[in-house]
Amino acid sequence: MPPASPRRSHPLVDAVRPLVDAVGGQIVPSDAAESADVPLVWEGDVIGAVRLAPLHGALDRLIASVEAELGQSLPLLPRAQKQRAIRLLEERGAFVLRRSVEDVADAMGVSRITVYNYLNAVHK
Known part of the structure; x- marks a missing residue:
């Protein structure tokens, strides 16, 4: 067969x-x-x-999956949901990629310092 x-x-x-x-x-x-x-x-x-998908575009796919899961684009999320988005992205390995903090900050409409602060809160 x-x-x-x-x-x-x-x-x-x-x-x-x-x-x-x-x-x-x-x-x-x-x-x-x-x-x-x-x-x-x-x-x-x-x-x-x-x-498997190529690594090129992996961060964009991760961001899109988090936006779909949270039901809104990153810039429109309230602060608590942005923090949750950072936690989800961290859990999915987004921040091992080069320039990911800067790219996530741009996608979220916040500073990279804000993303680092959210990441520090995730690790506490």
Whole structure:
């Protein structure tokens, strides 16, 4: 029996799709998989693969996911929600990226000192 295509419904594809979407990846058919893709194996058969999103644009994707989760764009959030956004971004690894504090501050409409203060509060 040939491996199921990820375009058809498959329990493994259905299970991982929310995670793949959350990280900005895509599910590709097994015959289109590249060496850097992560194979999806079901009972010994490769049924597809996960192609991870490139790092370029990762911070923008993280910000967009936090905005979607909080239901508003960062600049419109009240202070408590901005602090929560910083906590979520920190938990998701946003601040390991170069210039991320400055970029988040710009996206949020605050100073980088404010972002550092929010981060310090997260770490206390």
